[in-house]
Amino acid sequence: MSLFSRDRRTPLTDVDVVLADLDGVVYAGAGAIPHAIDSLKKVEASRRLGYITNNASRTDASVAAHLTELGLTVAPDEVVTSPQAAMRLVSSLIPAGSTILVVGGEGLVDEVHKAGFRVTRSADDAPAAVVQGFAPEVGWKDLAEAAFALKLPEDEGGIPWIATNTDWTIPQSRGVAPGNGTLVSAVHTAIGRLATVAGKPETPIFEEAVARFGAKHPLFIGDRLDTDIAGASRAGIESVLVLTGIDRPKHLLAAAEGSRPTYILGDLRELDEPYPQTQIKGDTVTVRGASVRVDGPDITILSEGDRPIDLVRAGAAAIWRTGRQIFGFRVPERLYADPFHRP
Numbered sequence: 533m534s535l536f537s538r539d540r541r542t543p544l545t546d547v548d549v550v551l552a553d554l555d556g557v558v559y560a561g562a563g564a565i566p567h568a569i570d571s572l573k574k575v576e577a578s579r580r581l582g583y584i585t586n587n588a589s590r591t592d593a594s595v596a597a598h599l600t601e602l603g604l605t606v607a608p609d610e611v612v613t614s615p616q617a618a619m620r621l622v623s624s625l626i627p628a629g630s631t632i633l634v635v636g637g638e639g640l641v642d643e644v645h646k647a648g649f650r651v652t653r654s655a656d657d658a659p660a661a662v663v664q665g666f667a668p669e670v671g672w673k674d675l676a677e678a679a680f681a682l683k684l685p686e687d688e689g690g691i692p693w694i695a696t697n698t699d700w701t702i703p704q705s706r707g708v709a710p711g712n713g714t715l716v717s718a719v720h721t722a723i724g725r726l727a728t729v730a731g732k733p734e735t736p737i738f739e740e741a742v743a744r745f746g747a748k749h750p751l752f753i754g755d756r757l758d759t760d761i762a763g764a765s766r767a768g769i770e771s772v773l774v775l776t777g778i779d780r781p782k783h784l785l786a787a788a789e790g791s792r793p794t795y796i797l798g799d800l801r802e803l804d805e806p807y808p809q810t811q812i813k814g815d816t817v818t819v820r821g822a823s824v825r826v827d828g829p830d831i832t833i834l835s836e837g838d839r840p841i842d843l844v845r846a847g848a849a850a851i852w853r854t855g856r857q858i859f860g861f862r863v864p865e866r867l868y869a870d871p872f873h874r875p
């Protein structure tokens with residue numbers, strides 16, 4: 533029996549460790565997202581809080597320093613990066629102390645050394661594995677060395693190839709630039725092999741976080757359905773989608789099974805607020821004052837309620853429970869109106 537009655541439960545009830553994505557959740561570029569810091573400080577005061585990032589070009593220490601500048605209290609070992617997840621993975625595949633061909637920057641080299649491996653940049657040094665992560669200085673020569681080292685397929689005795697992450701894009705202050713996924717894809721095109729991925733949406737990065745914090749009932753907070761929520765779901769971790777980053781209400785309504793969050797929040801203040809029950813009566817789904825009905829291909833808003841987030845929650849639940857694709861519905865625009873904060 534829980535200490536809390538059902539209608540008093542918040543997304544944090546019974547959670548021992550909160551794990552948060554960074555971009556779109558805590559900050560956007562250099563600046564903090566509204567209400568994120570104050571809300572996370574409250575979490576800090578009550579339970580363990582860790583951060584998970586696919587970004588392979590920054591060290592855990594530099595991420596921790598940035599978060600500390602924003603007003604949080606964060607030690608480097610409270611930041612789980614995709615290079616660390618890659619090291620967890622590679623350690624299970626090759627002998628300790630082996631030489632690894634590194635395609636990437638300081639953040640990655642640092643983790644390879646910390647894990648007790650030697651670093652080479654040349655396929656001629658007979659590396660035991662290739663590890664690839666994003667850094668602005670990665671160039672054609674690095675990709676070519678990776679391709680030479682990986683020319684044998686793995687089932688013919690080829691060495692393992694681990695990518696820290698396969699994000700297609702990397703947001704920059706001047707626009708969107710090609711991410712690690714495009715560089716991994718360049719090597720793939722040359723050799724026809726596929727990399728094993730350590731970062732979100734794959735599970736090693738979540739496994740690393742759960743192991744490091746000894747989490748029994750973690751909650752993951754992210755802003756992207758295809759990496760954050762899909763990854764948490766694969767790792768068996770309950771999740772929050774917060775509407776302060778990449779994915780918007782229309783994406784949420786269309787979310788495929790496997791990338792649907794446990795909770796939907798407008799911003800992080802709601803972490804600490806009672807989370808309303810989803811009530812289902814026939815074809816009608818009600819969340820607090822918001823009610824949505826499904827009639828064949830038509831979605832009808834019966835009542836908008838007082839809070840836009842409740843309408844999104846009701847609409848998503850109504851669509852998801854049909855098991856049908858979003859394309860088959862006529863969805864009123866009000867259902868995916870987007871009054872929430874965008875970075």
Ligand SMILES: [Mg+2]
Binds near residue numbers: 556557
């Ligand atoms: Mg993000």
